[in-house]
Amino acid sequence: METINKTLVTIGRSVGGVVGVLYQAGRDTIDMVIRNILPFMAFISVIVGIIKKTGVGDKLAHLIEPAAGSLPGLLLISVFCAIPVLSPLLGPGAVIAQIVGVLLGERIGAGNIQPQYALPALFAINPQVGCDFIPVGLALGEAEPETVEIGVPAVLFSRLVTGPLSVVIAYLASFGLYSS
Amino acid sequence: MSFSALAALVAAEPTVAPPSGFWGVLANWANAFIDTFKIGGENFVGLVTGIIPTLIVLLTAVNALIRWIGPDRIDRVGEMAARPGLQYYPIRYLVLPVLSVFILTNPMAYTMGRFLPERYKPAFYDSAVSYVHPITGIFPHANGGELFVYLGIAAGIQTLGLPLGDLALRYLLVGMVVIFIRGVLTEFITARMMARRTASDAANAEAVA
Numbered sequence: 001m002e003t004i005n006k007t008l009v010t011i012g013r014s015v016g017g018v019v020g021v022l023y024q025a026g027r028d029t030i031d032m033v034i035r036n037i038l039p040f041m042a043f044i045s046v047i048v049g050i051i052k053k054t055g056v057g058d059k060l061a062h063l064i065e066p067a068a069g070s071l072p073g074l075l076l077i078s079v080f081c082a083i084p085v086l087s088p089l090l091g092p093g094a095v096i097a098q099i100v101g102v103l104l105g106e107r108i109g110a111g112n113i114q115p116q117y118a119l120p121a122l123f124a125i126n127p128q129v130g131c132d133f134i135p136v137g138l139a140l141g142e143a144e145p146e147t148v149e150i151g152v153p154a155v156l157f158s159r160l161v162t163g164p165l166s167v168v169i170a171y172l173a174s175f176g177l178y179s180s
Numbered sequence: 181m182s183f184s185a186l187a188a189l190v191a192a193e194p195t196v197a198p199p200s201g202f203w204g205v206l207a208n209w210a211n212a213f214i215d216t217f218k219i220g221g222e223n224f225v226g227l228v229t230g231i232i233p234t235l236i237v238l239l240t241a242v243n244a245l246i247r248w249i250g251p252d253r254i255d256r257v258g259e260m261a262a263r264p265g266l267q268y269y270p271i272r273y274l275v276l277p278v279l280s281v282f283i284l285t286n287p288m289a290y291t292m293g294r295f296l297p298e299r300y301k302p303a304f305y306d307s308a309v310s311y312v313h314p315i316t317g318i319f320p321h322a323n324g325g326e327l328f329v330y331l332g333i334a335a336g337i338q339t340l341g342l343p344l345g346d347l348a349l350r351y352l353l354v355g356m357v358v359i360f361i362r363g364v365l366t367e368f369i370t371a372r373m374m375a376r377r378t379a380s381d382a383a384n385a386e387a388v389a
Contacts, residue, residue, distance in 0.1 A: 049220025101332030108336030141293020
């Protein structure tokens with residue numbers, strides 16, 4: 001009788017634990033969707049509406065299209081995004097990268113840019129990732145002020161090299177992607 | 181007015197003329213204004229019905245998994261990554277950033293830098309922050325607020341009717357190669373700058389003396 005009781009309690013506890021964790025995970029998820037994902041979708045939709053109706057998007061896209069459809073062009077974009085003065089300005093919330101991503105996606109969908117350029121493009125529009133956040137990120141890692149002073153320029157200069165390099169690596173890795 | 185005259189009047193104006201003149205311009209402008217948001221709204225519905233349902237289920241599963249693993253399990257990896265020596269480079273700039281971004285997500289992932297000595301911290305941050313987008317192709321929970329870097333471009337691939345898995349996987353793997361190179365290079369630059377700083381401090385002290 002004792003052992004049966006014990007087993008029942010153990011089973012009940014573990015099932016309750018599993019359900020509780022799943023339920024909490026669901027709560028976290030809905031929280032994230034409402035707080036981060038839906039607002040950004042609303043924002044992107046407003047931009048898409050304006051861009052499509054006014055034709056600004058076509059002009060912008062025509063501007064980046066020749067660049068995004070070839071390796072030298074993508075390298076140029078990545079160097080531009082990695083310039084140490086510009087990269088912290090382009091960084092916040094990855095908003096610029098996300099808008100350019102949506103614009104390029106539309107061009108790829110329209111057939112103006114070949115799909116195998118999707119992979120290098122993902123890296124070309126993103127060498128500035130986190131460049132606006134270096135002091136905060138380092139502070140989260142409990143870095144000393146002296147480390148922050150050196151860390152900010154160190155990361156920014158490193159991006160100038162690794163930005164274009166990432167595009168080259170992605171380009172080499174895109175062989176055989178969406179092409180026969 | 182006779183009935184036939186009335187009928188003629190009705191027949192003469194069977195359709196509404198398009199608005200013209202000053203009010204016409206305003207009316208056209210109003211149409212364009214509303215259209216802008218209609219297009220935006222259609223886009224929004226497309227995103228919500230196309231992306232959100234799968235995303236919610238996936239996020240719930242991964243969030244539950246992370247809760248079962250327990251975020252403090254990776255502390256040990258952090259301690260291991262702090263060791264000097266060539267063989268710990270891949271742990272410091274590959275295993276640790278990938279694990280912390282996956283389990284702690286953006287921006288809490290950067291707190292793992294606390295296990296490392298000061299000279300590795302900028303490089304670890306560079307490495308971790310560079311992974312918050314490549315990971316979203318397969319694990320969107322890591323950076324829910326910045327999904328559209330990948331999703332924007334992926335939408336174009338989807339429009340063409342091509343499968344996304346190949347792109348997402350390659351993005352994830354190339355991302356790993358890139359963050360490793362970034363970590364190593366930034367560590368090198370940081371070391372050089374710190375050495376120069378110490379050298380100039382020593383020179384200053386000498387000049388003062």
